[in-house]
Amino acid sequence: MTVSGDPKVVIVGAGPAGIRAAELLVSAGIRPVVVDEGMKAGGQIYRRPPEGFTRSAEQLYGSEAGKALALHDLFDRMVACREVEYYPQSSAMALAANVLHVLTPAGRREFAYDRLILATGATDRLVPLPGWQAPGVYSLGAMQIALKAQGVALGRRIVLAGSGPLLTLVAAQLLKAGANVAAVLDTSSVRNQILAIPGMMARPVLVLRGLAMRMKLGRLYRAGVTLRDIVSDESGPMAVRWRDAGGSDHHTECDTVGIGWHLRAETQLAGLAQCRFGYDPAWAQWLPQADRMGRSGDGVYLAGDGLRILGADGAEVAGRLAASACLADMGLPSPDPTRDLRRLARYERFARAIARAFPWPASMVRSIPDETTVCRCEGISAGDLRQSVDHGGGEANRVKSLARVGMGRCQGRFCQLASAELIAERAGTSVSDVGRLREQAPVRPLPIGAWIDEAL
Incomplete structure (x- = not known):
């Protein structure tokens, strides 16, 4: 009917x-x-x-x-x-x-x-680590898609880094598939996660399921880390350098890196x-x-x-x-x-x-070195952004017009949130005052020929 x-x-x-x-x-x-x-x-x-x-x-x-x-x-x-x-x-x-x-x-x-x-x-929500633009660095979601859709574990020795439930889930799925996971590095502290447990008990089954997966990771999982950089050559990652919660530095060798901070x-x-x-x-x-x-x-x-x-x-x-x-x-x-x-x-x-347990690492983003690539599409560095703020002020679209951040293929999907942190830090304002990038159509890259009216 x-x-x-x-x-x-x-x-x-x-x-x-x-x-x-x-x-x-x-x-x-x-x-x-x-x-x-x-x-x-x-x-x-x-x-x-x-x-x-x-x-x-x-x-x-x-x-x-x-x-x-x-x-x-x-x-x-x-x-x-x-x-x-x-x-x-x-x-x-x-x-x-x-x-x-x-x-x-x-x-x-x-x-x-x-x-x-x-x-x-x-x-995926990503942080622009030094070296993240190297081939062989993927988002956690991309690694999970490859595993689900093609049965492929990307890499022979894998380091996963970031925060949020997806980090633990992807690590557990890769291990179950027989992949070699060298380390699972979480920027959230154990304290943050414990303090959020009362709120997470709104869904106790999911909490228990997550804890069971975390236990299977064993010593591979490290909480409260500070990620320094991804060391790579022309063929891809060679190692991830990081600092543990106690302040000790580590160098974990790998050939593939997966990163992601929730969604x-x-x-x-x-x-x-x-x-x-x-x-x-x-x-x-x-x-x-x-x-x-x-x-x-x-x-x-x-x-x-x-x-x-x-x-x-x-x-x-x-x-x-x-x-x-x-x-x-x-x-x-x-x-x-x-x-x-x-x-x-x-x-x-x-x-x-969950958001309180696995927070966005704003301070880590704001402290990335000037030479770190922030916008991979356009090759814009953190230093380029900071200079644009000095010249044009701390509004997102103004910085976009000067530095071209967010003008590439992803249209800011991967760089906008980190860029806002850098702009806010440089301008001495809040991220909410920086504003958001205005949307532009088309929202995805497309072949021009497919979009031209044949009648024209």
């Missing part, structure tokens, strides 16, 4: 949030358009391997295998029944005047919409949709603003880690809430959100505790 008037709803992202949003819309008789960059639905957390891949779901997703398979099967059934209009391997590039511009394998497409649900997820929300499309933003000091990043249901502007709804970094379970709940708000705003019957709102509040308590 199709709802009268055929409302046009577009969902960007087919991870846990996008899938649950699509499920609720379909149950109301709406056939949404779902646009996703992946080859198959599932998102980063439940990324599916290529056809013919022999590793089992239990090997790929561990204790989350049941959830992953359930979401995969649900979405595949909706596609098979033509209940959703699905565009995989497709990137949303721009939006304006209620039209989403998408690059698909068949070329450029435009999707007009009445309502837009952005379930864009998150990416940063993917917000480019939300910015183009004119969503409001606010600086969240707990997560040390700018996040889009929305009500408890995910409403964030006229006909725009946000769900998942692109709004609040709550993990896969929180993303599923947020996807349902955003779709429920969408239905209610269209005057259609929608489910009672009370239970989901309670669950969301519990997930948020846990997430806030």
Whole structure:
């Protein structure tokens, strides 16, 4: 049954949030358009391997295998029944005047919409260490994707560094796959982690699961470290130099390094949709603003880690809430959100505790040497940024115009947060006063020929 008037709803992202949003819309008789960059639905957390891949779901997703398979099967059934209009391997590039511009394998497409649900997820949050631009230095997420999607452990002797649950998870997954992990270096102190335990007990099963993985790491895991640099030659990393919590210096040999400090929300499309933003000091990043249901502007709804970094379970709940708000705003019957709102509040308590346990290492970022590359796309150093602040002041977009930081392929995804710390330190102001870089379309690199109207 199709709802009268055929409302046009577009969902960007087919991870846990996008899938649950699509499920609720379909149950109301709406056939949404779902646009996703992946080859198959599932998102980063439940990324599916290529056809013919022999590793089992239990090997790929561990204790989350049941959830992953359930979401995969649900979405595949909706596609098979033509209940959703699905565009995989497709990137949303721009939006304006209620039209989403998408690059698909068949070329450029435009999707007009009445309502837009952005379930864009998150990416790795990185610190620009001296030497991080060397080949063979990956984000933790990239290492996990290689393991899940291709069954490949990147490197013969691996050092993992950063902070957050993903650091422990990737280390445990690599060890289970038989990889040689030389060290797991956490910039968060044991004290920070212990003090956050009461808040983390909002989800005690996850805490116990994390502790079990940490125990398996044994002496490989070191907390409270200060990372000095990555020593490399033209072929890649040779060692990581670091200082332990007691002040002793170490030199750990390796040929591959994985780094990451939890996650940063993917917000480019939300910015183009004119969503409001606010600086969240707990997560040390700018996040889009929305009500408890995910409403964030006229006909725009946000769900998942692109709004609040709550993990896969929180993303599923947020996807349902955003779709429920969408239905209610269209005057259609929608489910009672009370239970989901309670669950969301519990997930948020846990997430806030995680942010306290594994904080963004602002002081380490601010102290990096001038010669350290901050923007890998444009080759901009910390010294270049500091000089630009001296010449033009401490506002993010002003520094961007002078130094070109954030103008490259990633459009600030990897350098914006660290740049803001450096600008704030040099200007003697707060990171929130530095502001955020303005979004520009297209939000991904694209071939010019694919975007030119053939009629021209």
